[in-house]
Amino acid sequence: MKKKSFVVLFMIAAVFVLVTGAACAESIPDKVAKQQSRIDHGIRSGQLSVAESEILQNNLNHIKNRYYRLVSEGRLTRYERASLNRQLQQNSHMIYNRKHNAVRALY
Template sequence: MKQVMWGAALLSVCATSLVFAQAETPRIDQRQANQEKRIDQGIASGQLNEREATRLNNQQEHVNKLEDKAKSDGVVTKKERARINHAQDRTSRHIARQKHDRQQR
């Protein structure tokens, strides 16, 4: 009887840890940090003006909200991950374009 109870307890702990493991998004988090760093570097170097930086930061915030929404149920599905990656790709392109658009600062 004790073995059955311990087995059930172990199974529930493992199942719970799998759910939490799926909600973690280290690659997405690292990419967000890198993109925020690129924006900060663009501001510091003068490649981005205040308006461009504000727009890019708003796009980053949108991606953060997508990630938070995906994590809210404890599991980030492939579809949610793809949507977040697409938003990050779009934001990354915008950062690159704005940093190299030859506007006067």
């Protein structure tokens, strides 16, 4: 009886961990949209110069195009997903650094 109770409890805990982990994970298109919003805000607020925004936008477009190409070809493996997430993380850091540097847009 104890063994069955333990197995049931373990199964419930495993399902809970999987569900909460999946709910917390943000999809690649969501991350792309969030970064696009941050770039747009940086341009509007004057925190990003034209040159900075072009670099960041080109990076984001490259990541977005690679993602959709991999999805359409059916080749989006967990390794490709990890690679895209690393690129998005790097671009996110670049957005932050460019928005918080001393160079400001001249409008």
